[in-house]
Amino acid sequence: MSALLEIEDVTMRFGGLCAISNCRMTVPAGITHGIIGPNGAGKTTLFNLITGIYRPTEGIIRYKGRKISGQRPSRIALEGIGRTFQNIRIFKSLTVLENVRIAYDSQLRYGPMESLMRVGRYGRAEDESIARSMELLEHFGLSGFASIPASGLSYGSQRRLEIARALALKPALLLLDEPAAGMNTGETSALTEFLRDIRDHFQVTMILIEHHMHLVMNLCDKITVLDFGRVIADGTPAEIRANPRVIEAYLGESTE
Template identity: 50%
Template sequence: MSEPLLEVRNVTMKFGGVTAIDDLSFKVEKGQIYGLIGPNGAGKTTIFNIITGNYLPTEGQILFDGQDITGTKPHKVVDKGIARTFQNIRLFKSMTVLENVLIGFHDRIRYSYLEAILRFPRFHTYERRIRAEAMGLLEEFGIASFADTNATALSYGNQRKVEIARALATQPRLLLLDEPAAGMNPIETEDLSRIIHKIKADYDLTVLLIEHDMKFVNAMCDRVTVLDYGEKIFEGPPAEAIVDERVISAYLGEFSNA
């Protein structure tokens, strides 16, 4: 068994009187595709927001690569190697596809404000390099021909790809995908799972994803945690999750005998 890249340790999150996450623990191992599933309002996105530093958990810790990152500011979490996408796609709407991906390179560019204003050679070197890299990413996703198109003019599936490409540009080790297949048709979903498998191999990534589509989860994930009302009700391989009684009742409700 390899060591965990991400460990969520006894995390509790309370919003006023509401307990959104209740004493949740799980480990994501290096190279895994790990699924986080559960009905609406189970606290899946809340966990993402805690991992990325947007929320400070009431109790518990987040460990990344053995290091405690609880309470780290969101932009610093990205530096550590965690990138995310959003449930409802959040591209920069005034920018082109290429510019959106260039934003992902922000922290990897090392020219200063003055160097940018005075257009020092370093500026041109970096800009040329990241533009080539960004175009490479777009090619990998098959959307290079849209580079100069406004990002919001793309189809839903392609916007998803831009968002993932943008997250990859930050050079993450852990990629958090919040419902990547939501709103996609079966062909787009298949295309997406192929891409996720490919980038996982190419970039040596670990993936933690939230998803509702059980077929997608079954095909993608090595291991899943099922949440219901902030509590873990199942952990294990996805094939076992779909036959687990508690999981079924969480999704469909209890069968009444009446």
């Protein structure tokens, strides 16, 4: 199995603060990879590095064997990396449908003149974008809300919309930043099923940051543990659970 994403010795410094240091990670295609770690460990920074919001101070990130670090975020998104955000970033005053269409737009092929004169590929492309976006919303149980502003959705639905929007990019890699944030145990186990369905239905490789251990242990094939910007453990859920360094990072060192 070839690696979909390779992070090679990436370091990210903000002034004196070293948010990520010498991070190495390989994500093969087809797996679900969890990233866990205490608050401030650098998990979201890692996502921002992968999606190009930050440029790594040192190191290289490769996607499908090609270097993506240093590219613009939009370019990386178009290469096939979709993401959600820790604090939901949907387009609030646009309708639910428009939210998805904006991500789908990158696949529409028509020029400015065609849209200006409403000729050529414009009409068919727009019709198709609406149909495809509605299909996607249908899958997420959101099609009934297509024409209300996204801010009118419930919190859980907003999270689902954000995932739907990311999938409209047709990504091969989906980064989920705390998808279960603010959810109770019942909602979290429903989310586990939901994410499993997405993985199988859309054939995406997922990397997810999560604090709900139950979800991570159930869903992920591999887990990376970050602490103070360093990878302190890497392995299957069973290995991680038994790793003394992980327990130490989460619960503190034993004094004996």
